[in-house]
Amino acid sequence: MRFGVSAAAIIAAIVFTVMGPNATYAQGRPASVQTEIVSVARMSETSRVFGQVVAERESEVAARVPGIAAEIPVRVGSRVEGGDILARLDTELLQIEVARAETELMIAEAGVLVAEARLDRALKAFGRAENLRASANISDATLEERTSSLAEARGLRQEAQARIASARNAMDRAQYNLRNATVRAPFAGVVLEVSTEIGQYVTAGSRVVTLLDLGQLEVQANIPAALIEALRPDEPVKGTTGTGVVLDLELRAILPTEFSATHTRPVLFDLIDSDANVAVGQSVTLDVPASAPRDVLVVPKDALVQSRDGWSVFVNDDGIAAPRTVEIGDAVGGSFEVLSGLQPGDEVVVRGNERLRPGQPIAPNNGAGAGTSDGGERPPASAGAAASQSAPSPSGDDEEGSLQPAAATVPSGVDGTETARTGELGRG
Structure with a gap:
């Protein structure tokens, strides 16, 4: 009896080992998967350039x-x-000069009073002389003397008024020196x-x-002349400091000069967030647009499976896993551009596709915590793969597996800039 039970257990273990996670498929039960909808996104190719924080003032x-x-x-x-x-x-001497100027002004004002009194006497004397001349009781010499005295009194009054103006100027100067x-x-x-x-x-x-002036900081970068036309004041530019601080920048001015050795032009960007923690002279890496944005069809990176024939995905065709061969292009955030093989609205498997077989029944389970078809957790994409230099191309020697996408970076070799074929995902 013990021998029979042991034999049955051994047979069950062998069956499980051979069938593995596909046992449910063999029994006709659908595989639990997660899916996403293929959509259109706006992709903007960018070029990476280097700049620094400068003070406008x-x-x-x-x-x-x-x-x-x-x-x-x-x-x-x-x-x-x-x-x-x-x-x-030190203001001791300056205060003395102010007091002196005040005194000079008082003297000048008194001089005007004296000059006006002399003018008044001269006017009266001249008036009497004019009356006496009409009755021939005054000589011509006396009349000339009165006329000369009147002219002299008028001149003295003008001189006194000029001294007041000079004294006021001296007063203003003394007060200016003291104030400053x-x-x-x-x-x-x-x-x-x-x-x-x-x-x-x-x-x-x-x-x-x-x-x-910390309130007037901006970022200056030397942009390749070929990229100048793609800059737009209404399109923000992302920048990243050496400490990892992300900056939102806005085009302020393109200076009308060009460096002949590097074929670059100086461009100034305003900091949209004026409270950003940056310092003058700090290096900033900018992702400036290399071309006009365009709408592209994208597929999530986790939906891609590599085989000997290229890249493919599993599409949910009324509960059946239908394989589709796809041609992919540039990376767009966490997705890839689809050149052929899919249409907008297609539902692709992004979790549990590692062990799917063509025609296998599937049951989308897009709730939180959904695992793979074999009941295990899908391993996260490695950081190294996410930082790869280009979208990998399928090879006949590669094993089947999911794609870990990356932004393709091609150094341009001009003035320390490099071109990054990356896109910003924005649903179209």
Whole structure:
């Protein structure tokens, strides 16, 4: 009896080993799979170029008046707002000059009063002389003297008024010097360099601090001239820093110059996110468009199975796994362009296709946690395969398996740029 039971167990084990996961198929039960619909996506081929973060505005803030530096409240790295104090000069002499100018103005104003009084007397004397002349009671010499005195009084009044204007100019200058003895930030930014020390004599026009405007950062890149026509202000460009920060960029200006050695032109991009964590001089890799976007039919990478005849997929044909030979093109995100073999709306198997056979019944199970037809988890795509340099082509020596797609990258050898045949997936 024990021998019979052992023999039956051995036979069952042999059957399971031979049939394996296909036992359910042999028994006519449909294989559990996951499927996706073949759709149209917008593909944009891009070229990879290298640029760097630059400051649109960096200023060497200078002193407007000479003097001795008395106070410097900032240091390298200080963040300041527009109007904040960067340095103060000694103002003792400047205050004396303001007081002197005020005194000179008062003297000039008093001089005008004196000149107007003299003019008034001269006018009255001349009037009396005119009346006496009519009655012949005054000589011609006396009348000429009164006329000369009137002209002199008028001239003295004009001179006094000119002295007031001069005194006011001196007053304005003294106040200007006193006011500008305090050096203020012309805009908000970060202090990159302090060029003056306390006690140091500062001449007019000499640099006090260097100020960087962090609110006006942009990315500059030298773009190959052949790619300039593909740039559009309404099409954002992706950039990635060396630390992995992804930047959304917008075309600002294409400078009308070209470097003859590299056939590139300088192009400026605005940072859409002004709060991005970047630094001036930081390297940025940009994916700029190499051609106009186009709509293509795409198939998920996990649907592709390689065989000796090329790439194929399993299509859900009313619950039956129907094989289709396909011709694939460029990578588009996590999918591949379909050149032939499929139509929009086709339902292809993306999980559980490893052990499917033509004509095998299938049962799509697209819920969360669905596994493969053999009840196991499908292994994830390896990172190395996802970073391969080109879409693999089938070979007669390759084993059957699913495709791990990648963006094909072809170095251009011009000014450190490289062309990336990648697409951005956008449902059409």
